[in-house]
Amino acid sequence: MNRVITIGREFGSGGRELGKRLAELLQIAYYDKEIIEEIAKRTQLAESYVHQIVEQKTGVFYPITIGRTLHAHQVHNFGNDFMLKQYTTVYSEQANVLREMAEKSDCVIVGRCADYILKEHNPLRLFVYADMDSKVARCRLKGDAHEELSDKDLRKKIRRVDKNRAKYYQYYTGHTWGNRSNYDLCVNTSAISVKECAEMLAEMLKNR
Amino acid sequence: MNRVITIGREFGSGGRELGKRLAELLQIAYYDKEIIEEIAKRTQLAESYVHQIVEQKTGVFYPITIGRTLHAHQVHNFGNDFMLKQYTTVYSEQANVLREMAEKSDCVIVGRCADYILKEHNPLRLFVYADMDSKVARCRLKGDAHEELSDKDLRKKIRRVDKNRAKYYQYYTGHTWGNRSNYDLCVNTSAISVKECAEMLAEMLKNR
Numbered sequence: 001m002n003r004v005i006t007i008g009r010e011f012g013s014g015g016r017e018l019g020k021r022l023a024e025l026l027q028i029a030y031y032d033k034e035i036i037e038e039i040a041k042r043t044q045l046a047e048s049y050v051h052q053i054v055e056q057k058t059g060v061f062y063p064i065t066i067g068r069t070l071h072a073h074q075v076h077n078f079g080n081d082f083m084l085k086q087y088t089t090v091y092s093e094q095a096n097v098l099r100e101m102a103e104k105s106d107c108v109i110v111g112r113c114a115d116y117i118l119k120e121h122n123p124l125r126l127f128v129y130a131d132m133d134s135k136v137a138r139c140r141l142k143g144d145a146h147e148e149l150s151d152k153d154l155r156k157k158i159r160r161v162d163k164n165r166a167k168y169y170q171y172y173t174g175h176t177w178g179n180r181s182n183y184d185l186c187v188n189t190s191a192i193s194v195k196e197c198a199e200m201l202a203e204m205l206k207n208r
Numbered sequence: 209m210n211r212v213i214t215i216g217r218e219f220g221s222g223g224r225e226l227g228k229r230l231a232e233l234l235q236i237a238y239y240d241k242e243i244i245e246e247i248a249k250r251t252q253l254a255e256s257y258v259h260q261i262v263e264q265k266t267g268v269f270y271p272i273t274i275g276r277t278l279h280a281h282q283v284h285n286f287g288n289d290f291m292l293k294q295y296t297t298v299y300s301e302q303a304n305v306l307r308e309m310a311e312k313s314d315c316v317i318v319g320r321c322a323d324y325i326l327k328e329h330n331p332l333r334l335f336v337y338a339d340m341d342s343k344v345a346r347c348r349l350k351g352d353a354h355e356e357l358s359d360k361d362l363r364k365k366i367r368r369v370d371k372n373r374a375k376y377y378q379y380y381t382g383h384t385w386g387n388r389s390n391y392d393l394c395v396n397t398s399a400i401s402v403k404e405c406a407e408m409l410a411e412m413l414k415n416r
Binding site for chain 2: 129131178180181183184185186187188191192200201203204205206207208
């Protein structure tokens with residue numbers, strides 16, 4: 001069976017960069033944009049739209065469960081059934097794509113409930129987190145979309161993104177996002193650079 | 209500054225064994241019984257009694273805080289003030305002993321709120337955990353005190369010990385025991401032997 005490393009991460013904790021670096025150091029595949037491209041091809045939806053769904057960036061619409069029945073939020077009634085169907089299609093294609101990638105070669109996959117979807121592949125499940133100050137600082141370093149936000153608004157954004165990730169994870173896996181019992185190793189990046197952290201993990205894993 | 213590794217752990221997760229093995233692999237000191245002996249010497253209390261206090265085995269009596277004021281549980285009123293004083297003395301001596309040990313050499317210290325007490329030493333703070341089935345199995349393997357317990361009672365014992373650890377930690381540090389934000393690395397030992405886990409961590413840390 002191929003080695004599969006999945007990475008769940010708090011927004012701003014450097015989890016994605018960690019995944020890339022770790023894959024590079026271990027010389028195994030890192031799947032990211034390829035997943036979106038492949039889902040878009042199969043569902044015939046626009047890449048940017050698929051991206052919005054799998055990165056939980058839509059915010060307004062979110063399918064929820066009441067008991068064991070699917071419901072769409074009642075915020076915007078119009079078109080909810082249609083959107084719910086699209087979400088389900090995208091998730092289901094994502095699961096297929098992830099399984100195919102895990103079967104193809106050793107790999108690192110960030111986010112996307114991969115720890116749950118690929119559980120038959122017995123992945124090493126990492127969760128990357130950091131304290132709020134360190135996440136704010138990391139977002140500032142990366143610049144781009146955060147430049148215009150005050151610290152207060154940036155903290156709000158970080159909390160919002162993670163709340164959406166938690167909802168998405170809960171919805172598709174039935175488990176609590178970030179709860180240590182769902183992971184093999186939880187890594188705090190507050191006091192360490194992502195580069196150094198990746199090097200340490202690679203040392204730990206290289207002969208396994 | 210010396211390298212200090214502190215290990216918080218769930219009962220039955222193999223955290224103590226992990227600490228011993230890690231210290232051995234990294235060829236640094238492992239402090240355990242020496243701490244009790246030293247506290248006993250300084251407080252002139254019996255070693256067995258000190259052990260009961262620092263391992264949170266007393267159960268019945270527990271000091272609590274209401275607001276910012278110390279109170280003793282009202283379960284057994286008689287002698288509570290005296291016991292509260294002894295707890296405080298033991299904790300304070302324990303803190304002194306831990307600091308002296310951390311100053312003496314590189315070391316691994318299991319439990320005892322060492323992550324908090326030694327924060328000026330910038331320790332690497334590990335937390336070791338496992339799922340309940342795996343903790344029950346590990347306790348059974350170790351045998352001794354658990355032999356006569358049914359699985360149900362053993363699970364109850366595991367929960368009780370951890371509840372006491374959580375109370376003790378909360379009381380002395382003001383933080384939540386087992387909450388990932390208090391640790392640098394949280395390690396799940398459910399799917400891996402403690403020996404292998406120690407080897408992996410030693411690989412990770414040997415050149416740092």
